Amino acid sequence: MMRQIAKKVAILGDMRVGKTSLMNRFISNTFEESYFSTLGINISKKKLNYSISGEDFVLTLYVWDVMGGSNFQEVRRLAFENVDGAMIVGDLTNSASLKSITDFWLPSITESSGNKEIALILNKLDLLGDALGLYTEFISSIRTEWGELADEWVAMATSAKSGENVERAFYDIARKILVSSVAPGNDSTAPEGVQDYGSIGGAIRKISSDLEFLLGRRDNAVIEESLKASTLDVRNPLREEFDEFLKILANHLESMGIEEQKANGYLEKWSRLLLAT
Ligand SMILES: Nc1nc2c(ncn2[C@@H]2O[C@H](COP(=O)(O)OP(=O)(O)OP(=O)(O)O)[C@@H](O)[C@H]2O)c(=O)[nH]1
Ligand SMILES: [Mg+2]
Numbered sequence: 001m002m003r004q005i006a007k008k009v010a011i012l013g014d015m016r017v018g019k020t021s022l023m024n025r026f027i028s029n030t031f032e033e034s035y036f037s038t039l040g041i042n043i044s045k046k047k048l049n050y051s052i053s054g055e056d057f058v059l060t061l062y063v064w065d066v067m068g069g070s071n072f073q074e075v076r077r078l079a080f081e082n083v084d085g086a087m088i089v090g091d092l093t094n095s096a097s098l099k100s101i102t103d104f105w106l107p108s109i110t111e112s113s114g115n116k117e118i119a120l121i122l123n124k125l126d127l128l129g130d131a132l133g134l135y136t137e138f139i140s141s142i143r144t145e146w147g148e149l150a151d152e153w154v155a156m157a158t159s160a161k162s163g164e165n166v167e168r169a170f171y172d173i174a175r176k177i178l179v180s181s182v183a184p185g186n187d188s189t190a191p192e193g194v195q196d197y198g199s200i201g202g203a204i205r206k207i208s209s210d211l212e213f214l215l216g217r218r219d220n221a222v223i224e225e226s227l228k229a230s231t232l233d234v235r236n237p238l239r240e241e242f243d244e245f246l247k248i249l250a251n252h253l254e255s256m257g258i259e260e261q262k263a264n265g266y267l268e269k270w271s272r273l274l275l276a277t
Contacts, residue, residue: 001055001056002056002057002058003055003056003057003058003182004057004058004060005057005058005059005060005178005181005182006059006060006061006062007059007060007061007062007084007085007174007177007178007181008061008062008064008082008083008084008085009061009062009063009064009083009084009085009086009087009170009173009174009177010064010066010079010080010083010085010086010087011023011063011064011065011066011086011087011089012066012076012079012086012087012088012089012105012109013068013088013089013090013091013097013100013101013105013121014068014069014090014091014094014096014097014100015037015067015068015069016035016037016068016091016094016097017068017089017090017091017094017097017123017124018089018091018123018124018160019038019065019066019068019089020036020038020042020065021123021160021161022087022089022121022123022158022160022166022169023042023044023063023065024160025160025163025166026046026063026166026167026170027044027046027063029163031160031161031163037067037068038065038066038067038068039067040067040075041064041065041066041067041075041078041079042064042065043062043063043064043065044062044063044065045060045061045062045063046060046061046063046170047059047060047061048060048061048170048171048174050174050175050178052178052179052182055182057178057182059174059177059178061170061174063170064079064083066079076108080108080109080112083112083116084116084117084177084181085116085117085118085119085173085174085176085177086105086109086116086117086118086119087118087119087121087169087170087173088101088105088106088109088118088119088120088121089121089122089123090120090121090122090123090138091122091123091124092122092123092124092125092127092128092131092134092135092157093124093127093128098122098138101120101142102141102142102145106118106142106146110149115180117152117153117154117173117176117177117180118153118154118173119153119154119155119156119169119172119173120139120142120153120154120155120156121156121157121158121169122134122135122138122156122157122158123157123158123159123160124159124160124161125157125158125159125162125164125165126159126161126162126164131157131216132215132216132217135157135216136213136214136216139155139213142155152176154169154172154173154176155213156168156169156172157216157217168218200232200234200237200242201234202273203242203270203273204223204227204234206270206273207223207249207270207273208220208223210266210269210270211223214253214258214262214263214266215256215258222249222252222256223249225252226245226248226249226252227245229248230244230245230248231244232244232245242271243271246267246270246271249267250263250267253266253267
């Protein structure tokens with residue numbers, strides 16, 4: 001059985017941060033060096049396939065590319081209407097655009113009614129040789145300010161120019177929208193490149209996304225290696241095997257230069273992900 005569903009995502013953020021470029025990269029895999037400010041709103045759509053708990057979905061994602069700047073209330077009102085998710089975009093090379101994410105875009109989208117998924121997108125990654133520090137610092141300041149709410153947000157550094165992380169950003173937020181609409185509280189889809197770990201899947205995915213936040217990039221290899229090195233059987237996970245896996249992972253974190261105190265905080269949280277077994 002194939003279920004058809006349509007959802008709406010708005011791309012928001014200051015002028016010139018790359019909203020239209022992100023949409024073009026995602027929809028048609030193209031990029032323009034020259035800048036044409038968007039007048040009003042562009043709407044495009046793309047069909048995405050997902051499998052959730054063995055059920056197949058075709059999600060038609062309507063992407064609303066909204067003109068930048070905070071002065072266009074009427075346009076924003078339209079964009080926010082019935083929106084299922086928002087991608088809030090900042091430009092890594094423009095600190096004012098990052099500041100307005102916290103000062104303007106997050107408050108305005110979270111204040112408008114309803115339950116929405118949010119993705120924080122820091123774009124133009126290609127222009128910074130090493131954007132990791134800036135990215136991590138910004139996302140962690142947001143998590144400090146917004147607390148648990150922000151734990152659930154997709155966060156990613158992207159380049160519309162090179163294409164890095166663009167498809168993933170859209171797929172990730174769309175998957176969250178889909179999961180929360182078809183199975184509230186049940187995040188059971190596997191992101192690309194991650195195997196289906198059965199009942200332990202949620203725990204592994206949570207670790208994967210936390211790790212991505214810590215490192216500023218996705219690195220499932222470290223999880224795969226730790227899994228292999230442990231005796232954990234993902235089809236039949238036992239508590240002590242899971243703890244062993246976390247210990248091995250902890251060693252990796254240390255050798256990757258993640259502060260001990262920070263790592264310990266996460267390890268503690270992760271150890272609570274698998275309570276039942
Ligand atoms: N190097 C680089 N340039 C980018 C990237 N994304 C966008 N640009 C450039 O930045 C400029 C602005 O991009 P747009 O996509 O038009 O920005 P926007 O947010 O849609 O702007 P408004 O419609 O005015 O709100 C253009 O010149 C793009 O070529 C990127 O990831 N890397
Ligand atoms: Mg635009």
